[in-house]
Amino acid sequence: MLTRPKLSGGSTLFAVSFGRVGKDGVVSPPLPPMVDVRGLHVRFGEVEAVAGIDLQAYAGQATALLGRNGAGKSTTMRVLAGVVPPSAGTVLVAGHDVRTETLRAKQAVGYCPDVGGLVPRATPWEHLQLSARLRRMDDWETPARDLLERFELGDVAHRVTAGFSHGMGRRLSVILAALHAPDVLLLDEPFDGVDPIGVEATFDVISDARARGACVLVSTHLRELAVQACTTVSVLRGGSAVATVPSGEMAGEEGARAYRGLLD
Numbered sequence: 001m002l003t004r005p006k007l008s009g010g011s012t013l014f015a016v017s018f019g020r021v022g023k024d025g026v027v028s029p030p031l032p033p034m035v036d037v038r039g040l041h042v043r044f045g046e047v048e049a050v051a052g053i054d055l056q057a058y059a060g061q062a063t064a065l066l067g068r069n070g071a072g073k074s075t076t077m078r079v080l081a082g083v084v085p086p087s088a089g090t091v092l093v094a095g096h097d098v099r100t101e102t103l104r105a106k107q108a109v110g111y112c113p114d115v116g117g118l119v120p121r122a123t124p125w126e127h128l129q130l131s132a133r134l135r136r137m138d139d140w141e142t143p144a145r146d147l148l149e150r151f152e153l154g155d156v157a158h159r160v161t162a163g164f165s166h167g168m169g170r171r172l173s174v175i176l177a178a179l180h181a182p183d184v185l186l187l188d189e190p191f192d193g194v195d196p197i198g199v200e201a202t203f204d205v206i207s208d209a210r211a212r213g214a215c216v217l218v219s220t221h222l223r224e225l226a227v228q229a230c231t232t233v234s235v236l237r238g239g240s241a242v243a244t245v246p247s248g249e250m251a252g253e254e255g256a257r258a259y260r261g262l263l264d
């Protein structure tokens with residue numbers, strides 16, 4: 001059965017679901033979710049893009065959203081990023097309601113959209129500069145240079161993005177999402193068309209974010225990369241979450257069969 005997380009996810013899953021066990025054996029209350037989605041509906045006219053999603057994601061964890069085209073992954077990410085308002089339901093990001101505390105929720109988030117977001121006539125460095133100014137960051141140049149080097153974009157840091165390949169654009173979008181070390185990192189299709197160096201660099205960004213206690217959500221079609229990058233997998237179908245399981249349950253041949261079973 002793939003309807004409920006098992007404890008095979010280890011101590012993190014135990015801690016967030018049932019409480020944290022201290023050295024003295026005392027169990028403290030479970031951590032509140034960093035992303036808390038309850039009964040989310042999103043309608044675009046006649047189309048119901050999201051039809052009642054419930055999703056909880058926690059500090060130090062990475063959750064993958066998997067599902068077929070049109071399952072509602074990107075729309076859910078857009079709601080979390082504060083780009084699309086919910087039609088119904090409650091969405092809290094780092095404790096802030098995206099409907100009533102939109103600015104605070106947005107400040108907590110770093111968002112790599114699935115498409116767009118880059119200015120063709122601006123360079124990567126100018127994108128980073130603008131992002132840092134908007135967020136009133138002081139010491140941004142060193143982390144910006146570091147990220148550009150990790151994603152092998154240092155050599156093109158001062159070239160306009162108009163001539164960038166698809167994969168170069170994806171890599172820059174991940175960098176822009178990660179620059180300010182957000183509490184909630186939302187990566188929509190970060191691996192799409194990205195070469196192995198970019199994939200490795202994205203893995204590093206995800207594990208660094210988890211290590212500093214951020215909550216990461218990754219929307220992707222690439223099941224095996226989702227399993228490698230994430231602790232938890234949530235499978236969406238027809239605008240609803242049909243299963244949320246430790247990522248190990250989606251690994252290998254058996255995981256592929258389980259995943260196909262959830263999509264049919």
Ligand SMILES: Nc1ncnc2c1ncn2[C@@H]1O[C@H](COP(=O)(O)OP(=O)(O)OP(=O)(O)O)[C@@H](O)[C@H]1O
Pocket residue numbers: 044047048049050067068069070071072073074075076114
């Ligand atoms: N702005 C919009 N206007 C109308 N319909 C929309 C809009 N955005 C999304 N939809 C519809 O909502 C549904 C869910 O779309 P969404 O992009 O969230 O799916 P997805 O799981 O991210 O798909 P993909 O894997 O193809 O990116 C689809 O039927 C889509 O056509």
